[in-house]
Amino acid sequence: MTDQTAAIRPPGRVSPLARTREIVLSSPLVTIAAVILVLVVLSALLAAWIAPHDPVRLTPSQRLKPPSETYWLGTDAFGRDLFSRIIYGGQISLVVGVAAAIVAVISGLMLGLLAGYIRWIDAVLMRMVDGLMAIPSILLAIAIVSLWGASLWTVLVAITIPEVPRVVRLVRSLVLAAREEPYVEAAIAAGTPPFLIMRRHLVPNTVAPLIIQGTYICASAILTEAILSFLGAGINPETPSWGNIMAEGRIYFQINPGIVLWPGLVVSVAILSINLLGDAVRDALDPRMAKRGIER
Amino acid sequence: MFGYIVQRILAAIPVMGFVALFVFLLLRLTPGDPAAILAGDTATPEQLEAIRESLGLNDPIFTQFFRWVGQLLQGDFGTSILSGKPVIELIGDRMEPTISLALTTIILSVTIAVPLGVVAAWKQGTLIDRFVMLLSVLGFSVPVFVIGYLMISLFSMELKWFPVQGFRPIGEGLGDFLHRIALPTFTLTLLYIALIARITRTSMLEILGDDYVRTARAKGLPESRVLMRHALRNCSVPIITVIGIGFALIISGVVVTESVFNLPGLGRLTVDAVLSRDYPVIQAVILLASLIYVVINLLIDIAYVLLDPRIRYT
Secondary structure: OHHHHHHOOOOOOOOHHHHHHHHHOOOHHHHHHHHHHHHHHHHHHOHHHHOOOOOOOOOHHHOOOOOOOOOOOOEOOOOOEHHHHHHHHHHHHHHHHHHHHHHHHHHHHHHHHHHHHOHHHHHHHHHHHHHHHHOOHHHHHHHHHHHHOOOHHHHHHHHHHHHHHHHHHHHHHHHHHHHOOHHHHHHHHOOOOHHHHHHHHHHHHHHHHHHHHHHHHHHHHHHHHHHHHHHOOOOOOOOOOHHHHHHHHHHHOOOOOHHHHHHHHHHHHHHHHHHHHHHHHHHHHOHHHHHHOOOO | OHHHHHHHHHHHHHHHHHHHHHHHHHHHOOOOOHHHHHHOOOOOHHHHHHHHHHHOOOOOHHHHHHHHHHHHHOOOOOEOOOOOOEHHHHHHHHHHHHHHHHHHHHHHHHHHHHHHHHHHHHOOOOHHHHHHHHHHHHHHHOOHHHHHHHHHHHHHHHOOOOOOOOOOOHHHOHHHHHHHHHHHHHHHHHHHHHHHHHHHHHHHHHHHOOHHHHHHHHOOOOHHHHHHHHHHHHHHHHHHHHHHHHHHHHHHHHHHHHHHHOOOOHHHHHHHHHHOOOHHHHHHHHHHHHHHHHHHHHHHHHHHHHHOOOOOOO
């Protein structure tokens, strides 16, 4: 029985794995981006084994050393190994990026479905979305962190909230378009309960755009975390994160620019890779969107 | 036309209302006593009581909100915890560097980004196009302060063309002003170019495929005239829109850039306020930034009608 169901799978549907391979190999730039991303994720996951030194141990005699055999990228103002700190710093950035993307997409999906489907909710929700979008995201995040104190949770909330309205808008517009489709009108006419219509007909229409939007949110969350830490409104300075390392290196910039520039390079390359992959996924999943140059 | 403008202004009011509500709730939803947050760590019990009295924290929350909005409308943004001065005064003192930086950035990036986008769309698929696209992805990926420090290490420390930090008001000489604001402007411009060039390219691409562009070419008009008169003019609405939306991006960028280059503007004020948990200041900066954003987008909505005669609202 199971063999038969597999055999009648509609033609033209490619397995997710084949799809991924196709996207990754679509251009050399995308392949490089994917390789870099895998390296960043692996080094963050395996930091305890890869990092040559303890990222938080202070060695005052080794302050602000230039790159050497022992300290590949030199040391910071407290004699901590810069390379190890950057490896560990990736953990925070990746957690923030992935968590923000997932939470923002799920909450945006639910609110967007409601707004797109129920008139009176739409009117209220969209005014709220407009209001929230009028507040510059960095300022909003700064306010939340300064009120609630700096912790990983606060930073996560502060980064995710400004991303939600954009998802709501995207989902709403997709739902509004899908509602006009004959199959949705047929379902409404047949008396299908709204919840089922949303799950069966509306949600599937949002999946591809949301995957794409999710990658952009991931990139932008990592960027925002770096900026918040840099401004001193991020997570606890003791925990190495890419932003924190740069924030501490600021005053020593003229002595050892590497403390700011190396993590800066890593964070830029990581975000660039995610964005390039996002673009590649977009081109593969939804050619129409590529043409319109969907806003990020 | 007049009716349309009135309608847009009326539509902007609830948006600002929600901004105010959000900022209000943010403070009330914070665990702990709002009076203690507003007074700072060093407040005495008497000061706490005075703040509680002035906020009317014992009143129903609706009364509190509307009284607070009433105070805002009269220009009363509260008192800074750190300096004890009225917040509105602090903001007034810090306006000039921020406005200067925002304006120089907008002017420079529009002058660079629009031609870049036009050329990229015109030469679609060529090396120039790819370069512009890569530049615009870079703009979304590299943190502003990393660009800023690269600028400092290259132009200030290596070449010694520009000072590392500082600000000089325009009133003290245009040359000195430009010399000092140049690096922060270049930094922020790179970010903003990414956004505008991308949109210009996309909307140009759409329009270059239209019939009237083909007609214009067919009747032998010079290419420059086709691009400028027929194509670019029709792109003005999306380009202007994105300049407005990008304004929020500029504000965020200004906060960071001011910190990197040590400009005594609103961004520095906000960052210093975070370090001392001076919430009244942060709150006022948010309200002000959002108000400017809403007003700019309102002006842009109105500008549509003037730019594009096809848009008619009555």
